[in-house]
Amino acid sequence: MTGNTPPAATAFRRGNGRTDRPPYDLDAVLEIAVATFNERGYEATSISVLAERLGTSKSALYYHVSGKEELLQRALDRALGELESVLEAAGALDAGAADRLESVLRGAVRVLVAELPFVTLLLRVRGNTDVERDAVRRRREFDHRVSQLVHAAQAEGSLRADLDAGTTSRLLFGMINSIVEWYRPGGALDDEALADATVSVALDGLRAR
């Protein structure tokens, strides 16, 4: 279980560069980098092992990216962008707050599954550097807007109001976000069933009726 992933022949092509372009694919690099960050932790991942996994050398990697932090930046931006567009789409709906909230919940589960490694990385960021702090700031902004939606749904009468909106939305997204810890696509539970199960547990609870 040492986790030796084979090098990714698709991201870089070594040699004299006589093969067809492109000799390097940023998306593929990012994918492998993010997978490595998630396995070993961002801080614990060195440029050397990253280059090794990418099937290239440290210097070659530095030629293409400014460093580890640029990879982190791009990865976090991708995850945040997708999540923010879920909020935006829900905001454009001509529906009550409860329906808009449910659409955000389902959308978040879908993004989480579709962008699993990227969102996983996002959820582990603590704010040690400027890049991380900016990601934390955008996450907080997202949480804030969800909380406003919960508040509106409570005012509407469709969500129970004995808990404050902040606590409610934190518990809600705590449950949703935890999905990255165990869900792997391709298992018995498919993406839509997962979204159904999650939203149903959140709204109706676990007690038998």
Place this chain on the structure above:
Amino acid sequence: MTGNTPPAATAFRRGNGRTDRPPYDLDAVLEIAVATFNERGYEATSISVLAERLGTSKSALYYHVSGKEELLQRALDRALGELESVLEAAGALDAGAADRLESVLRGAVRVLVAELPFVTLLLRVRGNTDVERDAVRRRREFDHRVSQLVHAAQAEGSLRADLDAGTTSRLLFGMINSIVEWYRPGGALDDEALADATVSVALDGLRAR
């Protein structure tokens, strides 16, 4: 927001050792070490900064502990021990599965709050070293036993059975565990109110009735 915590005058007393014993307090060391691990990440925390925060030197710290990993080991053991004793206490109850499960949920929230930094650290461990792998193994064992309890409660008819026990308990503990990300004791919501709110959302859901 660089987060410069002042050195802990209580864990070590510098100088010629002419003060009253003990000149060093393992629990205090552990507390500060764990707080630092949680702030900056375990891997990203060096022995040097640890010693600095403890108000002592690298060598002095090494005199008392074998290294960073011993501190991690002790911290994880504390968190796991508390969680396991919650399961044990619930198992000894003369009650149905649903009541035993509810007691585990409440107990877990209480431990989580009482041992907040230790449980936080536990939940972030990924299994990179032997110490971490052993902690992950114990966590999985805990999850497995919770899942069995959920299964029993479903068989009893007190929990909805349209979701499998594994998914249910993962969502359940996903919500509970996420509390470490935002709850800080001493706020408007006290520990028991938090436990009530969490268990109530889990069992009854958020929809207004």
Place this chain on the structure above:
DNA sequence: GTCTATATACCGATAGAC
């Protein structure tokens, strides 16, 4: 664009004086 070699800094850990 990729290579080897290297600069500079910090890491965990230890030796030996006091």
Place this chain on the structure above:
DNA sequence: GTCTATCGGTATATAGAC
């Protein structure tokens, strides 16, 4: 028990040949 000094190793990042 704590200190200074230092070991060997690895980190990020760059210079310069090809």
